[in-house]
Amino acid sequence: MGETAYALVVVTASIAALLGLILRARMPAFLALLLVSAGFGIVYGMEPAAIILSIQAGMGGTLGFVAVVVGLGAMLGGLLEVSGGVQALSSGTLNVFGEKRAPLALGFVGFVVAMPVFLDVALIILAPVLYGLTRRTGRPIVAFAIPLLAGLAVSHAYIPPTPGPIAVADILNADLGLVIAFGAITGLPAMLVAGPLFARWLERQPAFQGEIPEGLQEVSTRDSVGFVSALSIVLIPLVLILAGTIVNTLGQAGLLELPVLVSSFVMFAGHPFIALMIACLLAWFVFGRLRGVPSKALTGAMVKALEPAGVVVLITGAGGAFKQILVDSEAGAELAATLTATGMSPLLFGFAVAAIIRVAQGSATVAMLTAAGIAAPVVELAGLSAGGTALMVMAVASGATVLSHVNDSGFWLVSRYLGLSESQTLRSWTVTSTLVGLIGLASTLVLSLFV
Secondary structure, eight states: OOHHHHHHHHHHHHHHHHHHHHHTSOOOHHHHHHHHHHHHHHHTTOOHHHHHHHHHHHHHHHHHHHHHHHHHHHHHHHHHHHHTHHHHHHHHHHHHHOGGGHHHHHHHHHHHHTTTSOHHHHHHHHHHHHHHHHHHHOOOTHHHHHHHHHHHHHHHHHSTTSHHHHHHHHHTTOOHHHHHHHHHHHHHHHHHIIIIIHHHHHTTSGGGOSSOOTTOOOOOOOOSSOHHHHHHHHHHHHHHHHHHHHHHHHHHTTSOOOOHHHHHHHHHHTSHHHHHHHHHHHHIIIIIIITOOOHHHHHHHHHHHHHHHHHHHHHHHHHHHHHHHHHHHTHHHHHHHHHHHHTOOHHHHHHHHHHHHHHHHOOHHHHHHHHHHHHHHHHHHHTOOHHHHHHHHHHHHHHHHSOOOTTSHHHHHHHHHHTOOHHHHIIIIIHHHHHHHHHHHHHHHHHHTTO
């Protein structure tokens, strides 16, 4: 067996082993990724000491960036949650669009809210808004829930500082500003089609007609903070990061000349660490000092938000270790060379790998991280530009979003909070997640023609 064929066999076996450990043995993804990384190195013939160093380097190199960004992003989300900022974004957007255009408004609400807040947390917080609209209008809950879920799914997969795209961008060495820009360009069409447009058709289907599910209770949506304040806090880190990327890119191309002090300051403030720290400090001041939310409540929310973030960070680090094993063993380069020889688009490769892992084991985050580790050598060998690498993040995110079904915890969360049966959830949420992924991929491929 040639070296290239052997590399392909070992990589395939490693993915199968990873899925087996997670699905059959019910092993935590963090431990499963580390075991597969070590096992891959042994089977591929790496020295034991080299395996340890690769795992250490992969973990350290990934967590040095991701842990800080995910932690700060989670704390920002916690501040928005405890202060009523999420409710302010929801009710403010609905007031702007009006009740008739509420599905479209909820799509944008989900798109904005899921940037700093985890998808499941955002759905739980915003569920009372869905219940209230359902009772006031008499329309099926899917008319409002599907647009919201589409917006949440898009930001969860495409827009930093959500952990998934942050981690994939780091593993692939993609520019975070470009990832944010391309995430918005690819995500918004996906949200509009998979959300308001699909919901308009879905609510007319007989399976979703009938009485409002019992147990849906509306709660007060009185805001502790204002809409403008909450929206500004969410957008500030994104604007700073994009500004840093624009100044750096145009400056290197000789298209923008600014005083050194000004350009240095913009790029410093636009680094994700600094941008998110600024947002957290502003949120603390605005929500605490100006709006009167007790400091103890703010601190408690930030600490609580770090608990789920810690799990994501560890899984991300293990994904980085798997990537480093592939790189250091040179198996990834062999796989990339084979792919290049076949003429297959790297973007389609990233999408396909992520989709297969997503469907098999359920977690979008695990699918994104594993696929990013496999795709990293492909990105390097293909010589993708900065824009091409950012689009690879979009392709992986698209693949990791499709076909949420019964092995995904998000599937059951949607079913529970919307009062839907398994069949109804498959017809609504599963289709929505698939539309988001497919339209995201189509937009990515179109963008690749111009990048």
